[in-house]
Amino acid sequence: MSQTLAKLIGGPLDGETIPLEPGQEGELVLPYSEGQLIYRQRGGLTDTGPHDGPTTAEYVYDDSTEDIAPSTDD
Numbered sequence: 208m209s210q211t212l213a214k215l216i217g218g219p220l221d222g223e224t225i226p227l228e229p230g231q232e233g234e235l236v237l238p239y240s241e242g243q244l245i246y247r248q249r250g251g252l253t254d255t256g257p258h259d260g261p262t263t264a265e266y267v268y269d270d271s272t273e274d275i276a277p278s279t280d281d
Contacts, residue, residue, distance in 0.1 A: 210227075210262075211227045211231075211262040212227065212261050212263045213235060213263070213265075214263055214264070214265050215235075215246055216246075216265055216268065217267055217268035218268025219239060219244065219268075220239070220246075221268070225237075232264065233248050234247050235247075235248075239271065240273065242272035244268065244271050245268075245269045245270045245271065245272075246266035246267060246268055246269060247269045248266050248267075249265045249266065250264075252264050
């Protein structure tokens with residue numbers, strides 16, 4: 208079985224692509240700064256054929272465990 212990739216949409220990780228663990232689907236909880244980001248899967252898997260590239264899934268930003276604000280450190 209080939210690697211499945213998560214395309215992240217929205218939030219601070221918008222546009223990033225990360226590998227998924229086998230069997231992982233539905234929700235991603237990712238470390239970020241002092242808290243965590245929560246992304247939820249939207250739709251099914253794409254590119255699942257043997258010759259159309261890596262299998263992908265879209266994950267849309269849903270929430271964070273901490274307020275996300277730009278750093279005020281200068």
